[in-house]
Amino acid sequence: MTTEVSGPEPAALEAMRADYARVAEKPPARLIDGLVLLAGLGTAISPWAAGFSRYGDVSMTNLISGLAVALVAAGLSAAYSRAHTIAWVVPVVGAWIIVTPFAVQQTDAMTPIVINNAIAGGVVCFLGLGSFALEVLAPRHPVG
Structure with a gap:
């Protein structure tokens, strides 16, 4: 018993992959992916660079969020044709970075943490x- 799977033809898939590869090779894509990678790494080290590493919850959240952004950016840079569908994750994590101080940290030293995360999250989101x-x-090729 065989079943047919309906979907795009292999030629259409190859054409779509070629389109995404062309987009990834353009300078704006490389620039944005590189900047997203740097923003993610900057967010990851920000608790130690900005001097609030003693606040463990927000420090770990920044570290994990920053590394997640950096990994997505590395995936987009390395294999855009296959990883393009997860590009929506970066602005969502950027928004999370902005609200992190309010969600996980209750301390009297909020101002530097809020300023740091607002800037880092805003850059990552943008x-x-x-x-x-x-x-x-x-560009899209018609499927079918």
């Missing part, structure tokens, strides 16, 4: 929206 826009605006 760059993530740019990366996501590249995915949305990529």
